[in-house]
Amino acid sequence: MKQAIDVSQLKVDPATRQLITATAPKKISDFDKNALEEAVKIKEKAGNAELCTLTVTSEDAKTVLREALAMGADKAYVVNDTGLRNVDTFGTAYVLAEAIKKIGEYDLILCGETSLDSFSGLVGARLAELLGLPLVSSVRKLSVEGDAVTAERSLEESIEAVKAKMPCLVSVTREINQPRIPSLMMIMKASKKEIVNWTLADLNVQKEKLASKIELVEVLAPKTERKKIRITGESVQEIAEKLAKALIQEGVVKR
Amino acid sequence: MSGNRAIGVYSEKYDLMLEMLGKGRELADKQQVELVAVLIGYNVADKTSELMKYGADKVYLADDPTLERFQAEAYLGILHSLAVDYEPETVMIGSTRNGKPLAARLATRLDAGCVPDCTRLGVDENGRLVCERIAYGGNATAKIAFAKKPQIVTVPQRAFDKPLPKDRSGQVVKVDVKVDAARTEVVDVKPLETSNVRIEEAEVIVSCGRGLEKKEDRALLDELAVVLGGQAGSSRPLAEDRKWFTEWVGLSGHKVKPKLYIACGISGVIQHVAGIRDSKVIVAINKDEQAPIFEIADYGVVGNLYEILPALKEAIKKQLQ
Numbered sequence: 001m002k003q004a005i006d007v008s009q010l011k012v013d014p015a016t017r018q019l020i021t022a023t024a025p026k027k028i029s030d031f032d033k034n035a036l037e038e039a040v041k042i043k044e045k046a047g048n049a050e051l052c053t054l055t056v057t058s059e060d061a062k063t064v065l066r067e068a069l070a071m072g073a074d075k076a077y078v079v080n081d082t083g084l085r086n087v088d089t090f091g092t093a094y095v096l097a098e099a100i101k102k103i104g105e106y107d108l109i110l111c112g113e114t115s116l117d118s119f120s121g122l123v124g125a126r127l128a129e130l131l132g133l134p135l136v137s138s139v140r141k142l143s144v145e146g147d148a149v150t151a152e153r154s155l156e157e158s159i160e161a162v163k164a165k166m167p168c169l170v171s172v173t174r175e176i177n178q179p180r181i182p183s184l185m186m187i188m189k190a191s192k193k194e195i196v197n198w199t200l201a202d203l204n205v206q207k208e209k210l211a212s213k214i215e216l217v218e219v220l221a222p223k224t225e226r227k228k229i230r231i232t233g234e235s236v237q238e239i240a241e242k243l244a245k246a247l248i249q250e251g252v253v254k255r
Numbered sequence: 256m257s258g259n260r261a262i263g264v265y266s267e268k269y270d271l272m273l274e275m276l277g278k279g280r281e282l283a284d285k286q287q288v289e290l291v292a293v294l295i296g297y298n299v300a301d302k303t304s305e306l307m308k309y310g311a312d313k314v315y316l317a318d319d320p321t322l323e324r325f326q327a328e329a330y331l332g333i334l335h336s337l338a339v340d341y342e343p344e345t346v347m348i349g350s351t352r353n354g355k356p357l358a359a360r361l362a363t364r365l366d367a368g369c370v371p372d373c374t375r376l377g378v379d380e381n382g383r384l385v386c387e388r389i390a391y392g393g394n395a396t397a398k399i400a401f402a403k404k405p406q407i408v409t410v411p412q413r414a415f416d417k418p419l420p421k422d423r424s425g426q427v428v429k430v431d432v433k434v435d436a437a438r439t440e441v442v443d444v445k446p447l448e449t450s451n452v453r454i455e456e457a458e459v460i461v462s463c464g465r466g467l468e469k470k471e472d473r474a475l476l477d478e479l480a481v482v483l484g485g486q487a488g489s490s491r492p493l494a495e496d497r498k499w500f501t502e503w504v505g506l507s508g509h510k511v512k513p514k515l516y517i518a519c520g521i522s523g524v525i526q527h528v529a530g531i532r533d534s535k536v537i538v539a540i541n542k543d544e545q546a547p548i549f550e551i552a553d554y555g556v557v558g559n560l561y562e563i564l565p566a567l568k569e570a571i572k573k574q575l576q
């Protein structure tokens with residue numbers, strides 16, 4: 001699970017086109033919330049499974065971890081270390097892999113196929129590779145039967161039904177479900193659940209291993225050069241006439 | 256690692272491969288390196304000369320009955336062993352739903368960095384590859400370079416134009432195919448029910464958002480789209496939450512660049528805007544005059560789409576006569 005910047009509330013400094021990320025509100029990345037919801041559903045059906053969430057971050061993430069526990073996770077693990085501040089997708093996946101090894105045995109790893117803020121969509125596949133697991137990505141429907149998963153993958157031009165033996169890693173799209181909103185009761189129960197805090201040292205991860213393989217040159221808000229012409233008129237017909245004329249003059253309406 | 260001065264290009268989607276070869280040729284010429292295409296499939300040898308016409312100096316051909324359909328482990332294994340033997344500086348991979356995880360896994364095996372979904376690629380004054388991609392849900396564009404090689408980028412469809420084929424030839428190298436065992440089994444493939452015209456290819460898109468009250472009302476969009484020679488579309492909530500459309504326009508759906516984009520009852524959240532930013536002309540129709548969509552529109556109409564759309568359809572019909 002990623003604690004992501006809520007991009008819908010992100011502000012831009014109009015003078016410099018810089019993003020004001022420091023004060024931007026954070027939340028569970030939407031896609032990861034779908035992954036968590038799917039995991040809760042699987043657990044409800046399976047009965048005896050334990051559901052853990054794992055987050056790596058360089059900032060406090062208690063609020064989002066509590067939310068995950070309220071949604072139905074049994075236990076939350078967090079690797080919080082300032083050494084994770086500028087890691088790339090490899091670094092993130094590497095720390096996740098080391099933490100998962102330390103947590104112990106598992107049947108299924110679920111993650112969002114991409115994240116709300118960076119939208120890279122690489123971490124899940126990198127993690128599968130590091131753990132040597134079969135990968136089933138872009139999943140919009142999932143079921144677990146015996147020691148295998150059956151999934152519907154949403155591809156550009158087709159829907160592919162895929163089977164894979166567990167343990168495996170599944171990344172989900174937002175189509176897969178509608179995440180629940182935890183009740184007050186669930187929130188109260190969650191306050192008693194355990195959050196395990198680790199640092200990179202606890203995982204024996206050397207900081208050199210996490211050196212970023214990419215360099216951010218700049219991040220700027222895009223320039224918008226639009227005409228912003230308001231079309232007004234006495235009647236709907238008049239507005240429509242004016243707009244039609246403008247579009248024909250622009251050459252975007254074929255005669 | 257000594258490394259070959261080369262750029263490698265691969266996509267399981269043939270058209271995307273040609274688009275990447277156009278950009279790849281430009282980068283290869285600037286950096287004075289070789290451009291190499293990898294072609295994987297069965298009975299595809301006849302395509303190699305075309306790949307060279309589109310810019311490849313060399314084509315690595317993995318042609319085998321077992322490779323007829325995309326299979327992640329097999330294709331990854333081939334690309335990985337080629338990259339290990341050949342050591343290209345840069346690898347470009349098509350950013351499809353299958354291609355992106357392929358790039359991520361290849362990067363991990365090669366201990367390489369990966370920059371996904373590059374919408375621009377260039378070379379800076381120091382000869383360094385610089386990638387541009389949309390970041391923070393469309394709020395920003397990030398410029399990214401690499402700290403080490405090999406460097407892997409993924410390229411979305413239609414980010415770059417397909418080049419004009421030239422009278423060129425080159426070398427074909429056959430690859431010994433050792434297929435890695437599949438770890439997932441495809442049990443069924445159903446083609447997606449989409450409209451005949453792909454939305455990314457439509458020259459005009461009449462798109463709606465939450466302002467549309469009922470599924471049946473999409474007829475209003477379809478009727479206007481017919482007059483304009485275009486297609487109806489929607490924003491994410493109408494497709495993903497309400498299931499009224501099978502696909503949507505936006506960062507997580509289709510990125511489009513039509514000549515004309517008409518956004519009806521779409522508030523203009525940043526993820527949607529990121530998907531339409533390259534449109535030539537944007538028209539916004541919305542009841543709420545404060546809607547952010549007006550900030551990125553060329554023409555804005557504050558009003559009810561149920562009144563404006565039929566009137567606009569009639570006005571255009573009349574003026575085109």
